[in-house]
Amino acid sequence: MISLRDLTVRYGDTVAVDRLTLDLEPGKIYGLLGRNGSGKTSLLSVLAAYRRASGGSVAIDGVDPFEDADLMRGTVFIRDTLDVSPQDRISRVLGFAGRLRPTWDAAYAERLADLFRLDLRKRVSALSRGQRSSLGAVIGLAARAPLTILDEVYLGMDAGVRAAFYTELLADYLTHPRTIILSTHLIEEVADLFEQVIVIDRGRLLVHEDTDTFRARGVAVTGPAPAVDAFVAGRTVLGEQSLGGLRQVTLYGALDDGEVARAEAAGLALAPVGVQDLFVHLTAASAADGDAVDRAGRTEALR
Numbered sequence: 001m002i003s004l005r006d007l008t009v010r011y012g013d014t015v016a017v018d019r020l021t022l023d024l025e026p027g028k029i030y031g032l033l034g035r036n037g038s039g040k041t042s043l044l045s046v047l048a049a050y051r052r053a054s055g056g057s058v059a060i061d062g063v064d065p066f067e068d069a070d071l072m073r074g075t076v077f078i079r080d081t082l083d084v085s086p087q088d089r090i091s092r093v094l095g096f097a098g099r100l101r102p103t104w105d106a107a108y109a110e111r112l113a114d115l116f117r118l119d120l121r122k123r124v125s126a127l128s129r130g131q132r133s134s135l136g137a138v139i140g141l142a143a144r145a146p147l148t149i150l151d152e153v154y155l156g157m158d159a160g161v162r163a164a165f166y167t168e169l170l171a172d173y174l175t176h177p178r179t180i181i182l183s184t185h186l187i188e189e190v191a192d193l194f195e196q197v198i199v200i201d202r203g204r205l206l207v208h209e210d211t212d213t214f215r216a217r218g219v220a221v222t223g224p225a226p227a228v229d230a231f232v233a234g235r236t237v238l239g240e241q242s243l244g245g246l247r248q249v250t251l252y253g254a255l256d257d258g259e260v261a262r263a264e265a266a267g268l269a270l271a272p273v274g275v276q277d278l279f280v281h282l283t284a285a286s287a288a289d290g291d292a293v294d295r296a297g298r299t300e301a302l303r
């Protein structure tokens with residue numbers, strides 16, 4: 001279990017993480033979402049013991065990971081800086097990563113490098129942006145670390161490589177379950193991988209719940225335009241599109257059984273909403289309603 005209590009990260013006057021309290025059960029894939037500058041990397045850096053918290057506490061199975069060598073060997077943190085020597089060849093980088101970690105699978109690392117078309121003889125400095133990200137993905141997956149933190153690892157990867165990475169991630173997670181935290185801005189692309197969604201906003205926790213529960217916060221209503229308009233009147237609309245006489249409106253807020261029956265009787269189709277749409281709505285509402293953030297870190301927008 002990972003337990004954060006009132007975790008705070010400050011850089012001078014900037015409060016990047018603001019008294020954040022969160023518990024993460026082991027063996028799940030978490031999606032960590034937040035707008036630019038919301039504190040994701042700062043939070044993950046503390047979790048990976050790359051940085052000390054300015055306040056509050058972090059405990060992994062009851063132990064502070066900072067300066068705990070065993071916990072550090074059990075954590076892999078991949079971020080855009082890659083944290084490897086540019087002069088080293090890929091083979092050497094992988095060899096070093098393997099010596100650091102008891103859970104490293106060297107054969108799997110080679111297979112992944114092959115999948116991502118990485119030439120093991122190349123130096124890191126000679127890699128393209130996308131290839132550097134692929135190298136990060138190889139290290140992040142082949143480490144098989146009990147706590148795997150992947151902070152925007154997809155930067156520069158083309159769509160095909162990203163798809164291969166997500167497929168590998170899921171397949172390897174299913175055969176070697178571990179705790180994976182994925183921070184991403186390409187939300188819709190990876191949302192199906194998340195078992196739980198964590199949204200932070202200006203350093204504070206906005207949402208932490210199962211992805212299905214999160215999705216149920218919204219609903220897409222489709223049908224003849226007049227019937228849709230009548231049904232959605234007075235509700236919070238996240239977006240709408242029309243094609244001919246058909247209209248689809250995305251609503252915020254779950255429908256009760258009576259409303260579902262009424263929609264069906266009116267010939268309307270109901271469907272879940274994308275995680276990204278909900279995320280954009282919640283973080284926009286939070287920005288407009290900033291001071292309404294209560295002590296539990298939930299905003300008025302979530303009620």
Ligand SMILES: Nc1ncnc2c1ncn2[C@@H]1O[C@H](COP(=O)(O)OP(=O)(O)OP(=O)(O)O)[C@@H](O)[C@H]1O
Nearest residue numbers: 011014015016034035036037038039040041042043
């Ligand atoms: N080394 C640093 N020195 C000073 N301020 C920093 C430093 N690192 C981050 N910050 C500030 O802390 C805040 C949170 O930054 P952080 O990188 O944690 O956000 P993020 O959610 O990862 O952002 P992004 O999605 O843009 O990568 C921002 O206001 C940022 O400017």
